[in-house]
Amino acid sequence: MSAPDPQPDPAAGHAPEPGPRAPAVHYALGVDSGGSGVRIALGPVGPRGAPAAEPLTWHSPTPALVGKRGIDAAGLLGQVLPAAQRLLRQVGAERVAAVCVGAAGMASLGDDLRAHLPTALADALGPRRLALAADGVTAYVGALGQRPGAVVAAGTGMIALGTGPGTGPGDKRHGGWRRVDGWGHLLGDCGGGAWVGRAGLEAAMRAHDGRAGGSQPLLSRLEATFGPPEHLPGLLYPRSDRPAVLASFAPEVGRCAATDPVAAAILREAADHIARAAQAAFPHPPTTGQAAHGDDVGALALTGGLFRMGAPLVGPVRRELARRLPGVPVTEAAGDPLAGALRVASALAADALRLPVDGELLQVL
Amino acid sequence: MSAPDPQPDPAAGHAPEPGPRAPAVHYALGVDSGGSGVRIALGPVGPRGAPAAEPLTWHSPTPALVGKRGIDAAGLLGQVLPAAQRLLRQVGAERVAAVCVGAAGMASLGDDLRAHLPTALADALGPRRLALAADGVTAYVGALGQRPGAVVAAGTGMIALGTGPGTGPGDKRHGGWRRVDGWGHLLGDCGGGAWVGRAGLEAAMRAHDGRAGGSQPLLSRLEATFGPPEHLPGLLYPRSDRPAVLASFAPEVGRCAATDPVAAAILREAADHIARAAQAAFPHPPTTGQAAHGDDVGALALTGGLFRMGAPLVGPVRRELARRLPGVPVTEAAGDPLAGALRVASALAADALRLPVDGELLQVL
Known part of the structure; x- marks a missing residue:
């Protein structure tokens, strides 16, 4: 959204460093910790907290451990700190201005991180500001930046997260984050990969x-x-990754949908669930009248691996969204959760974070 | 179905014992092994293999162990043999004419039973005949005896089993057993307790x-x-008895159905699934024309704890069955799986077993 710009952001309130050199560049660090590993991104902070250039990145395939105290802070730090220090040396800087750590399960499993990250990061990287974010928030910011709207993230599971103008942080209905579904494969995640795969397997067993x-x-x-088919229960039930096994069948439903009315009906129902979640997460759902007046109603982004299925799912989803959220633009996600974490850190460094800080999904320490 | 009758069954081909005494009474032993324990019933064999009097019964709350070799034969025998010998002493008999062991998972987990039961039972109880049956078969026979038709068993799960006139044993479509659904909570069991409970919890989370x-x-x-509600995932997912937890909510759906259209719709959909399963399991689904001519079309029995919900579920189920299986009488189950096991053993003792012996759901050794 902005051209690379090495100027320090006046809004951040830093005094330029003394001496004849050009104004100092401030760096922000984003961390994305999830089931498939840990990734970090270091980039310069541009005006109003937008990233000012392509960041340097690093990736480890080793996920942070989750133990009795939740996500293990020491293990995560053991990966992140040396990697961040190497990236800092590459850009010739000694410290970062702000860090955002986004993690799957941050709200429920983040106690150890909340207890240990502030001091450890301050000692090693010296940030002024630190944000801890649920992966839904970093997905949101990666997809939409700080615009109002909602993001639907559909992979094995399905969750929608929205935010927008309203009455202020903490008011989940209007001013804070609106978190919808994401309850797992036995209580919800309706329309997600495991849901679609299970519906497909049920229809197959009906035929059997x-x-x-x-x-x-x-x-x-x-x-x-x-x-x-009669051996499938014996294959599925003993496994601990049952939702992933179910979700692995979702692409087959997509492949059959063009010619099989049962598969097509499954994807229409999934699309209906996804649109309902988007509608519930979206801030101030506009009436058709409002949309006709050209108000800025925010945007809706679709993100996550399930949408790689393409037209068989995305077509019905767009049709349902047009019905439930008329006038709301539906966009591709601009960036991924790592880009979102970096964006939060950059905004924080520039005192330009406008997203609701609710202490649960997004916390600033 | 027949009055108590201590006469030996001439069809069984036993010579009356010599001497001045009344003709000997033959006894049959039924065993029902399931998740809630082991039960046995010993009763006299009447004409054509019908039980001739109320049986003596015994119950242990300790279920048979299921290990790497499936259902543990030694453990089951350790409970059944002493109890059966006590019951034999009570009736003044020394041996049984036939035994039927019905067990949950017999088809897939019965290898150890098939290997060890014949010799051990012969040594201890001396039966001429032994049948091993899946619990679905004993539920069928308990509900309908040897009549053609189908049984729907709905508890936490849902399975339908049917049999009737046709081309002979082994032909699953026409002459053997027709087993429908029972694939577990992630692949089917559609309309069963876990299915209803999960649908109810999903609707609750949608409202949340x-x-x-x-x-x-x-x-x-x-x-x-x-x-x-936000704590429910943390309560449910770590448990190993997730289907039972889901099914525990099914009665709440039943309680809400009279006034809540969402709950009523869930039970209508469950009823549709149950009726589809019954239709697929029923032998030679009659056309309306056939039924109008008064052919004996067999009967359909509903059994299992889910139907204790009563009218909110049974009403829609009967309506759907009237639509999918017009003219088929829907009956209460006459007896439970233990009564079914005893009935199979009695029929076997009298050489009057007419049900298909397929080596999987019902095996005679």
Whole structure:
């Protein structure tokens, strides 16, 4: 959104360093900790807290451990601090102005991080400001920046998160974050990958049994993927990653949808669930009248691996969104959660963070 | 179905014992092994293999162990043999004519039983005949005897089993057993207790999130049962008995259905699934024309704890069954799986077993 700009941000209130050199560049550090590993990004802070240039990045495939005290701070720091110090040396800087750590499960599993990160990061990297964010928040900011609106993140699970103008932080309905679904494969995640895959496997087993409403094409895909249908329970139930196994069948539903009405109906129902979640997360759902007047109603971004299925799902989702949120632009996510974490850190460094800080999904220490 | 009759069954082909005494009474032993324990019933064999009097019964709350070799034969025998010998002494007999062991998981977990039961039972109880049956078969026979038809068993899970006139044993479509659903809570069991409970909890969480299609009454029941909705994932997912936890909410859906349209819709959809399963399991689904001619079309029995919910579920189920299986009488189950196991053993003792012996759901050794 802005050209690279090495100027320090006047809004951040830093005095320029003394001497004949050019004004100092401030750096922000974003951290994204999730099931597939830990990633960090270091980049210069531009005007109004926008990243000022392509960041340097580093990636470890080793996820942070989750133990009795939640996400293990020492293990995460053991990966992040040396890597961040190497990136700092690469850009010739000694400290960062702000850090944002985004982590899956931050709200419920972040106690150890909240207890140990402030001091450890201050000692090693010297940031003035530190933000701890749920991965939903970094996904939001990666997708939409600080614009109002909502993000639907659909992978194995499904969660929607929205924020926008309203009455202030802490008011979840109007001013804070609106978190919708994300309750896991037995209580919700409706329309997500495990939901779609399970519905597809159920329809396949209906065909296997000779029940009405079954799908022979999905049964063929089940047999090609898992073998004899009667052995599938023995394959699935002993595993600990059952939701991922279910979600692995979602692309088969997508492949069948063009010619199989049962598969197409599953994706229409998934799209309906996704649109309901987006509607509930979106701030101040506009009426058609408002939208017609050209108000800035915010944007909706779709993100996550499930949408790689493409038209069979994205088509129905866009149709349902047009019905439930008329006039709201639906966009591709501009960046990923790592970009979102860096963006939060940059905004924090520039005192330009406008997102609600609620102490749960987004916390500034 | 028949009056008590201590006469030996001529069809069984036993020679009456010599001497001046009355003709000997033959006894059959039924065993029902399931998750809630082990039960046995010993009763006299009547004409054509019908039980001739109320049996003596015994119950242990200790279920048979399931280990790497499946259901543990030694443990089951350790409970059954002494109890059966005590019951034999009570009736003044020394041996049984036939035994039927019905067990949950017999088809997939019965290898150890098939290996060890014949010899051990022969040594201790001396039966001429032994049948091993899946619990679905004993539920069928308990409910319908040897009549053609189908049984729907709905508790935490849901399975339908049917049999009837056709081309002979082993032909699953026409002459053998037709097993439908029972695939567990992630692949089917559609319309069962876990299915109903999960749908109810999903609707409650929709209301909690402000999504369209939620149910405020179900949300109130969730809060009364489990506490704050946002803590429910933490309560549910770590447990190993997740299906039972889901099913524990099914009665709440039943309680709300009279006044809550969302709960009522869940039970209508469950009823549709149950009726589809019954239709697929039923032998030779009659056309309306056939039924009008008064053919014996067999019967359908509903059994299992879910139907204790009563009218909110049974009403829609009967309506759906009338639509999918017109003319088929829907009956209460006459007896439970233990009665079914005893009935199979009695029929076997009298050489009057007419049910398909397929080596999987029902095996005679």
